[in-house]
Amino acid sequence: MLGGITRFIRSKTGSLAMLAALMLPLALLHPTTTQAxxxxxxxxxxxxxxxxxxxxxxxIDPQGEPIRGAELNLVLNGRPVSTERExxxxxxxxxxxxxxxAESQPDGTFVLEVPSQVVGTIKTxxxxxxxxxxxxxxxxxxxxxxxxxxxxxxVRLPDWELDRKITAGFWVATLAFxxxxxxxxxxILHSTMAALLAVAVVLGTSLVGGSICPELxxxxxxxxxxxxxxxxxxxxxxxxxxIGVIEETGIFQWLAYQSYRLxxxxxxxxxxxxxxxxxxxxxxxxxxxxxxxxxPITIQIAIALNINPLVLLLPExxxxxxxxxxxxxxxxTNILIGSYAGLSFNDFFVNLTPxxxxxxxxxxxxxxxxxxxxxxxxxxxxxxALLNRLREGGRITQPAKLQKAGIVFGIMLLLxxxxxxxxxSPAVTAIVGAAAVLLWVKADIEEMINVVDWTTLMxxxxxxxxxxxxxxxxxxxxxxxxxxxxxxxxxxVAILVLVWSAAIxxxxxxxxxxxxxxxxxVGYLSRTIPGASSQxxxxxxxxxxxxxxxxxxIGSSANLVTAGVAEEAGYRLTYLHFLKVGLPAMVITVSIGxxxxxxxx
Amino acid sequence: xxxxxxxxxGGEASYRTQDAAIAxxxxxxxxxxxxxxVDVCFLKRxxxxxxxxxxxxxxxxxxxxxxxxxxxxxxxxxVAADIILRRGHLRETxxxxxxEHKTDVLVLGKPAGDESALAFEELKNLxxxxxxxxxxxxxxx
Numbered sequence: 001m002l003g004g005i006t007r008f009i010r011s012k013t014g015s016l017a018m019l020a021a022l023m024l025p026l027a028l029l030h031p032t033t034t035q036a037x038x039x040x041x042x043x044x045x046x047x048x049x050x051x052x053x054x055x056x057x058x059x060i061d062p063q064g065e066p067i068r069g070a071e072l073n074l075v076l077n078g079r080p081v082s083t084e085r086e087x088x089x090x091x092x093x094x095x096x097x098x099x100x101x102a103e104s105q106p107d108g109t110f111v112l113e114v115p116s117q118v119v120g121t122i123k124t125x126x127x128x129x130x131x132x133x134x135x136x137x138x139x140x141x142x143x144x145x146x147x148x149x150x151x152x153x154x155v156r157l158p159d160w161e162l163d164r165k166i167t168a169g170f171w172v173a174t175l176a177f178x179x180x181x182x183x184x185x186x187x188i189l190h191s192t193m194a195a196l197l198a199v200a201v202v203l204g205t206s207l208v209g210g211s212i213c214p215e216l217x218x219x220x221x222x223x224x225x226x227x228x229x230x231x232x233x234x235x236x237x238x239x240x241x242x243i244g245v246i247e248e249t250g251i252f253q254w255l256a257y258q259s260y261r262l263x264x265x266x267x268x269x270x271x272x273x274x275x276x277x278x279x280x281x282x283x284x285x286x287x288x289x290x291x292x293x294x295x296p297i298t299i300q301i302a303i304a305l306n307i308n309p310l311v312l313l314l315p316e317x318x319x320x321x322x323x324x325x326x327x328x329x330x331x332x333t334n335i336l337i338g339s340y341a342g343l344s345f346n347d348f349f350v351n352l353t354p355x356x357x358x359x360x361x362x363x364x365x366x367x368x369x370x371x372x373x374x375x376x377x378x379x380x381x382x383x384x385a386l387l388n389r390l391r392e393g394g395r396i397t398q399p400a401k402l403q404k405a406g407i408v409f410g411i412m413l414l415l416x417x418x419x420x421x422x423x424x425s426p427a428v429t430a431i432v433g434a435a436a437v438l439l440w441v442k443a444d445i446e447e448m449i450n451v452v453d454w455t456t457l458m459x460x461x462x463x464x465x466x467x468x469x470x471x472x473x474x475x476x477x478x479x480x481x482x483x484x485x486x487x488x489x490x491x492x493v494a495i496l497v498l499v500w501s502a503a504i505x506x507x508x509x510x511x512x513x514x515x516x517x518x519x520x521x522v523g524y525l526s527r528t529i530p531g532a533s534s535q536x537x538x539x540x541x542x543x544x545x546x547x548x549x550x551x552x553x554i555g556s557s558a559n560l561v562t563a564g565v566a567e568e569a570g571y572r573l574t575y576l577h578f579l580k581v582g583l584p585a586m587v588i589t590v591s592i593g594x595x596x597x598x599x600x601x
Numbered sequence: 602x603x604x605x606x607x608x609x610x611g612g613e614a615s616y617r618t619q620d621a622a623i624a625x626x627x628x629x630x631x632x633x634x635x636x637x638x639v640d641v642c643f644l645k646r647x648x649x650x651x652x653x654x655x656x657x658x659x660x661x662x663x664x665x666x667x668x669x670x671x672x673x674x675x676x677x678x679x680v681a682a683d684i685i686l687r688r689g690h691l692r693e694t695x696x697x698x699x700x701e702h703k704t705d706v707l708v709l710g711k712p713a714g715d716e717s718a719l720a721f722e723e724l725k726n727l728x729x730x731x732x733x734x735x736x737x738x739x740x741x742x
Contacts, residue, residue: 247652247655248652253659292659293655293659296659296660296662296663297659299612300667303612303666303670309612383673385669386666389666392662393662561644564643564644565656568640569610569611569663570611570613570615571612
């Protein structure tokens with residue numbers, strides 16, 4: 001059978017058939033001459049075509065974002081043209097968009113067909129538009145454009161901006177979002193549970209309440225799913241699997257113990273090395289894993305040196321929150337920002353690394369000054385048995401696995417850096433890495449699937465839907481308008497407002513939902529403020545939300561897990577204690593981060 | 602000869618309790634054991650994926666280190682102490698260890714200021730609950 005196919009391909013007829021098969025898709029992709037075309041002497045807005053006469057345009061909201069799903073109808077000579085709508089159905093379809101009514105597409109565009117029998121007899125023409133969360137409107141077409149339509153010319157209309165309308169759904173979505181933030185901040189519910197509850201409220205009200213009272217409608221289920229960034233979900237999932245393998249090899253503990261050895265028991269040097277290690281590990285892996293696995297051995301090292309473990313742990317966790325900013329995968333907020341703004345691994349690395357290094361240097365000076373008394377002590381008074389145990393705890397437990405996982409992770413890093421040139425997105429790289437790890441390093445799929453924290457993924461999915469709801473109802477537009485007015489087109493003010501508001505709020509509320517909600521706002525500001533097209537405002541959000549995590553104990557997950565492990569050993573890290581050390585650190589690092597953004601961009 | 606179990610976290614704030622427990626067994630002529638409970642329920646406070654088994658293993662290593670320190674401390678004061686390490690929720694694990702090791706007295710450390718893991722009221726509730734569950738004497742030192 002195979003031999004027959006090979007012979008056919010090698011024959012002349014077969015070669016021609018193969019060539020034809022290869023050319024067919026190219027022929028299909030090539031534009032045909034019957035499609036609409038711009039004549040050489042045409043001006044913008046004029047479209048000549050062989051097909052029916054049509055009106056095309058685009059609907060946008062006050063922030064310039066496209067409006068999808070709006071219903072448009074033609075009113076011809078004072079009478080609505082609605083007969084063609086029958087049998088079309090309520091949802092958008094390719095067919096629907098060439099009729100006398102249309103539904104705007106995801107990019108906001110619409111096409112309305114003018115009945116051929118009336119071309120040449122149009123006296124008045126207008127378009128009615130209606131859309132949930134926007135004011136219904138009617139657009140009277142100017143006489144000049146009507147003349148062109150009467151001559152059989154299709155017309156492209158300028159962008160049409162619709163005004164927002166506050167509905168009952170607005171209040172439901174807003175309250176659900178605020179309640180979610182409060183429930184998470186006060187630790188009344190687990191973050192995933194809080195987000196899931198908000199989704200239930202939003203979708204339940206929208207679908208059930210919306211059918212009774214249209215004012216309660218927010219979006220349909222399909223619309224809600226459209227807000228989920230699946231690239232974020234796959235990137236996080238892939239990284240979880242890879243990190244899940246690396247974390248059990250003992251590499252973090254080995255690094256901590258090597259820091260102890262390198263410092264030769266000098267606490268001031270030890271704290272500097274530990275800060276460097278945690279910041280680099282946080283940038284490449286993630287800060288929670290780094291701190292969870294570094295904290296137990298750091299406590300033992302501190303006890304060995306007869307200093308309070310918090311003197312080493314606090315600088316470590318502060319550095320881990322700062323260090324994560326340098327890469328796309330370093331913090332969950334960077335993953336969100338990268339996905340929304342299309343920023344690559346290299347973009348973060350190139351634009352933020354120098355600023356982060358400066359901030360880390362200043363943080364180190366602050367730590368050395370703050371803990372100068374404790375760090376100048378040198379008391380290596382452990383028994384040999386305890387030193388042996390410390391050494392035992394700081395060894396690599398699974399060298400073979402680490403070697404394989406290290407190779408896979410190294411290749412992943414290369415793909416993160418160079419993947420753009422071969423159209424490989426970070427999410428795909430993470431999934432490729434996870435697959436490689438599963439196949440080569442650890443074949444037990446069941447165990448590795450358990451490594452994935454599904455509650456975290458569920459949190460992100462729910463969060464996207466809730467943020468989608470407040471975007472849909474116009475809350476995000478209102479926030480964007482307010483900030484836009486506040487900064488009045490000044491890029492420097494916008495950078496400073498974003499960095500500091502993100503930093504301060506991240507110390508009070510969870511920075512992940514905050515960042516997710518701010519992304520469309522920053523997108524709007526980036527489009528409207530002169531000079532902001534460099535995406536500097538997205539970097540400002542990244543710097544503020546991550547460095548702001550240093551403000552308080554609840555500012556980041558890394559802070560909480562570090563406190564949890566320290567408490568296991570009897571060293572309680574209170575909210576006030578963290579605030580006293582973390583707040584000045586936040587002010588120092590955020591100031592440097594903001595200064596760097598102002599200089600670099 | 603009775604058995605005294607001293608629940609300890611091992612840090613600096615625990616030294617006073619460890620010393621008091623050592624003094625108590627000397628006075629009573631009892632046997633002493635230090636107990637460290639690995640409880641990873643704090644992981645629920647983190648949203649990021651972490652493997653509880655890997656974290657528990659690390660805290661277990663830390664617990665062994667801290668228990669060995671307590672053991673050396675007792676040795677220096679002329680008392681040979683056993684060490685016990687358990688994983689689980691504090692309340693249930695304490696009760697289980699008491700029954701398993703046929704303990705007569707449980708020693709808990711009094712909170713040493715704001716930075717203690719448990720407030721004094723919480724500690725008293727814990728002591729009352731364990732006394733009710735196991736029927737042994739619980740001393741807060």
